[in-house]
Amino acid sequence: DTGVSQDPRHKITKRGQNVTFRCDPISEHNRLYWYRQTLGQGPEFLTYFQNEAQLEKSRLLSDRFSAERPKGSFSTLEIQRTEQGDSAMYLCASSLSWGRETQYFGPGTRLLVL
């Protein structure tokens, strides 16, 4: 399968714990995006990378959130001191930065904070 992959698919954690999610983009895609989706809503943009550079961050991305893409391939999204309001589906997408910049999504990581 050469699509976007995410790991884990599901995560249950207790409030206050740290969690880390991983995203592997489509191999030739140099842009990688993180979105958050709460129940009954469309995905909301969090941040994006072009290669290893983080070029844009949403106001939704509080100080407890940090994303990295150290080698310009896979990316991690860490949430520190999780809160119940962090419960959501975290989606990763990737695209090329030239031509038609169509974003392809992974299956998502569903986070539940108890």
Place this chain on the structure above:
Amino acid sequence: GQQLNQSPQSMFIQEGEDVSMNCTSSSIFNTWLWYKQDPGEGPVLLIALYKAGELTSNGRLTAQFGITRKDSFLNISASIPSDVGIYFCAGLVGNMLTFGGGTRLMVKP
């Protein structure tokens, strides 16, 4: 910020019927995308539109990029049970996708 108004919010139709849904915005977008999402999964791209006025088909799906660049519609012809799911429009400007609230489609066999 930018908002996409997607309608209808939900539809319950008979198998074989045609379906139409649309998105409108107060802002201009450079690209319109339509995705389908099944429960517990990520959005799957259905159709991408890159130019104002563009009309594109993908099997039983047809979508158009509005001339004003502020709207788009998606039509599904001859619906089948596997069309069930949530359909999202998304507009792209710069590097950020803005999503509509989704249209939940239910198909009665």
